[in-house]
Amino acid sequence: MKSKIDPAKGPAMVSFDDAFRRQLHELFVWRRDVRRFRADPLPDGTIERLIEIACLSPSVGLSQPWRFVIVDDASRRRAVIEDFRACNADALRSYSGERAAKYAALKLSGLEEAPGHLAVFAEKTDLIGAGLGRATMPETSEYSVVAAICSMWLAARAEGIGIGWVSILNPERIHDVLEIPHSWKFIGYLCIGYPQTECDRPELEQAKWESRRGPDEFTTRR
Ligand SMILES: Cc1cc2c(cc1C)N(C[C@H](O)[C@H](O)[C@H](O)COP(=O)(O)O)c1[nH]c(=O)[nH]c(=O)c1N2
DSSP states (O other): OOOBBBBBBBBBBOOOOOOHHHHHHHHHHOOOOOOOOOOOOOTTTTHHHHHHTTTSSSSSSGGOOOOEOOOOHHHHHHHHHHHHHHHHHHHHHTTOOOHHHHHHHHOOOTTOOOOOEEEEEEESSTTTTTTTTTSOOOOOOHHHHHHHHHHHHHHHHHHHHHEEEEEOOOOHHHHHHHHOOTEEEEEEEEEEEEEEEOOOOHHHHHSSSSOOOGGGGGGOOO
């Protein structure tokens, strides 16, 4: 990718004002994990553009370990949906009583309706970055890919597009269905499309499964 720096003028400066910062905060508040999609298709090139943004994300040693697989093929999509149904049924069996009833009522993927399907992997063996930063923490490859997904998630929301992350899947089955090299680790399966509704609260909170807690609960000082 070409740098935007003009060698004659030096690096371009960019700054962000208060109005932008307020809007950015709204973007964080209104980004949602979306499971309910409208049927409208995504304009051509949308997923490719979101991938381009994801590729601007930080990565350990600049290793860019993200690998994206746009899943268009109907039979592969069906196989992913079947795998989700099987894994979700297994997950339901792990709960009992009121929790089980609540779990059964949740909608935990938009796989059937979403116009876009994107599987995301981390390449663990590639030499890009020459191993910098990974020697003691090889899992930083996966962290880098999660960072890329988060960038894409926010960028999509900024243009009214919803993303839903599906992890109720068997990674080995996803590898088989999509014919993925063994060195790629499955990170997540994303449903992409226009959301039916907008909300500033997580759907799991609305369903009284869990609530978003304040930062004090997760922050300490040493
Ligand atoms: C790694 C990972 C994996 C999953 C998720 C997220 C992440 C980060 N989430 C979405 C999750 O439920 C959601 O982010 C939280 O409930 C908070 O809601 P908002 O994202 O703020 O709308 C998610 N949601 C879902 O319906 N099915 C799923 O399989 C998963 N899996």
